Amino acid sequence: MIKAKHILGGIAALLVAGAALAAGADLGQAQKQDTNWTAIVMFAIFVGITLWITKWAATKTKTAADFYTAGGGITGFQNGLAIAGDYMSAASFLGISGLVFGSGFDGLIFSIGWLVGWPVITFLMAERLRNLGKFTFADVAGYRFDPGPIRSFAACGSLVVVAFYLIAQMVGAGQLIKLLFGLDYLYAVMLVGIIMMTYVLFGGMTATTWVQIIKACMLLAGATFMALAVMFQFGFSPEAMFTKAVEVHSKHDAIMSPGALINDPISAISVGMALMFGTAGLPHILMRFFTVPSAKEARKSVAWATTWIGYFYILTFIIGFGAITNLIPNPADYFVGGDLAKGLKGGGNMAAVHLAKAVGGDMFMGFISAVAFATILAVVAGLTLSGASAVSHDLYASVWRHGNVDSATELRVSRITTVCLGIFAVALGVVFEKQNVAFMVMLAFAVACSANFPVLFMSVLWKDCTTKGAVAGGTVGLISSVALTVLSPAVWEASFGNPKGSALFPYASSAIFSMTAAFLVIYIVSKLDNSAQAKKERALFPAQLIRSETGVGSSSASGH
């Protein structure tokens, strides 16, 4: 959001860019800073520890089940931390605290949007996912459907989401390393690619999960320390903190009220839907439900994940206000040329990093920088693993070989795919270096909520749903969400540079239309589908229902 701030005019555009930023995308074009050795050493220690864990995990990664789901041996508490780790991306830490630093209240509205999807996943999906699924969410959607079409569709849905998300993360990594470590963009992208491939290739899900857990703990500990340090300055009185913030901030009392973030109700609802239901369609999040041994543990995972993520968002809000009260009174240390009007050194996203220095000195700032970068690494590893599962388990093993494939071969295919995806991710990072990729995460969420979520939801909960309906509806959702997002102001005008007002789709998110369209098409096509195959699929619903509700016969991929 460094440059983007100037570009994005419309409210809608602001919403989307903000949304993308919070999910971990847009760190804008960053200026290279001085080489920060403390941060680099701290990061090297993190990498050292995680590689050691990977070595241990490698001894436990023998079968495809180990690779995809860590053999189902992760506990609910651990999985909750890992899910939280997947969700608390670098930019949700730097981005939300930066947004609070810039406009106060709006940052809070924003973080709420990212949390509210979790209860819905808990109430409607978590247990059923665990009971029906084995390795990928296609296992769930495809339980009673014709495996060819449904798995091909699900794999496409997964890969599209993974690709959009990967671009955002890789470009974010490159920009961040310039800011935090003072190293070149290309180094960052290569570094992320190579370390991430090592985790996934050798340690599979076990290593990926532990990397995510360690990172989540470091991030939560660092953020807690900063928030406590800030609250301590004000004798733990929020009112005192807000009073001081209003006094020093250039917008004064406006930071205490909602700003430009939400104006048009349709965009507000649409973005809300994308965030809420998109979370329930992200393959790298869904995949985490298969790593726990039972439905009980799956529920515990989401309860923990929601707790940690919610707690983290409250911390980022305090951190943003702490940045206002600590940094603005000292322009010489933290602002370009010591001038408040020129903005923070390194851009608005650096608020949390500068605050780290203000409350904890250089050592702590190095720690926070290292954590921020480790975060990207961990998220990219999770994404790659879910992409690799979609290719090896859904496309290769199930569609192409009709399930006649042994675990060793499937594992080999996953590893080959991991290497391909790693190279692909680095290439994407390089290709998109100069692009404004703010919209990529919004695209990922749009596809997740309009294609993956409706198919998953209807196949599990509606008895009359058929393969044809699910594939047709999902495809409509996929195409319409991508098309409408590209034609929305944030992408068409702000990212592609078309003149203002030329965007054909006026709202901030496609979700309200594309998700509704997907559900409608699934409903209509399924209702009209009277083929023998459809009858067979409907007849299988009671068995699916019993398994999804009780876990009887559910995959022992977990049980080791």
Place this chain on the structure above:
Amino acid sequence: MKDEDIVERIQKNPKFFEFVRMRNNYSYVLSAMMLIAYFGYILLIAFDKQLLATKMAAGATMSVGIPMGVGVLVFTIVITAIYVRRANSEFDAIKDEIVKEASK
């Protein structure tokens, strides 16, 4: 006993369908509460920004929108915890009972 036989027996047990209906209703009610809390909050912002900008008390700096927003975050965590607690104890006990009955 084979899983298929258990499934067949559960399918004939009206208690199972009653249980599923009860639990689904509970899930839907909680989901609706979450939707109302969240969309209510953002629609309030969309339609009446002034309301949320109102100060907590005369002379105070904090606006009512802030504790409300933090309240939505806390509500999200609490409602999830409430569901999980009930599902992991009460619901699982009923489910285990139904499965046990079918496995005899």
